[in-house]
Amino acid sequence: MLDLSDIYLYLEEHLSHKRYTHSKNVADLAEALARHYGCDERKARLAGLIHDCSKEEKYDDLVYYARESGFPVDQESYKIPEVLHGPASVYVSKAVFGINDEEILSAVRYHVTGRESMTLMEKIIFIADYIEPSRKFEGIEEIRALAYNDLDSALLYALDLTILYVIEKKGLLHHDTVSARNFLIGNVTQI
Template sequence: MWHENKIKEYIKVHLTVDRYNHTLGVMKTSEELAVRYGVDPAKARIAGLCHDCAKNFSASDLISKAKVSGEVISSVYYKSPQLLHGIVGAYIAKELFHINDEDILNAIKYHTTGRENMSTLEKIVYIADCIEPARSFKGVNELRELAYNDLDKALIKSFEDTILYIIARGSIIHIDTIKARNYLLLGNRRN
């Protein structure tokens, strides 16, 4: 089973101060949203705490650890290796922190891209990463309000904002983000 203090010790060493503080914000926000949407707050808290545990790894470390985890590395990941930090984070959570709960591991794994048919915990960690208290981008307050009122609408808005941001930067959009958005728009909503 997981031990929160051991995880905090690990991430404090492996993350920048700003990223560590962001992680604590995601942990707290995930827990609040879990209470709101009837998900186990302890699971949300741990998933939020672990979500960025691989965030500060180098591109080569992310690729090599993703390969060790058994992940198939597509050309999108070679072009944008930081997308792998969720996959590698889930691997670390399982191997180092001994977390075997698939919902927690999937929430960590997909917090960057989203995916079709996300569990409520996956949605919570994804959106908590966007709206935790230290986030201050244009539209974040609207997104926060949506997140506490309609999780799926908040996700759709977040996916759309992310897609537009990635297009503006001329970067590659991960297909899972598009599929996640389309899945919700096609009426596959849980709440």
């Protein structure tokens, strides 16, 4: 694996200042959530740091990276450019950073859409990305309050907000987000 200092350098060079700060915030929060929930803190921190590493690449590169990610990417994803940086960031993580840990890579892969039956690491990265300190939107305080008490309820709340947001802007809703949400409905007793 590339030295951590070189990963920071890569991110600084490939991301805007705002997104670089966001990535460091997600790493901090992911580490704290991992500690709280008994997940691997080092892996959570690294997954949080690199989750958006390809986000500012152009569409054609995202398509190529996503295809080469080693994860399945359905046709629907190519019609929703926002979701492509999930699998595309897996490719950069492997090819540039030399990271091959499946737990880290799947959390990066599914941080945009979620999916049915998410792992603890996937949930932690999804939520850390959603509520890191620089994020501001209506409903965020409710999710922040839930994050350390009931991760599934926090996730369900976040997925509901994502779905409402996509519908509001009349965008394409990725089916993995619906699957993630419907799967959780069965697990969460109250919200």
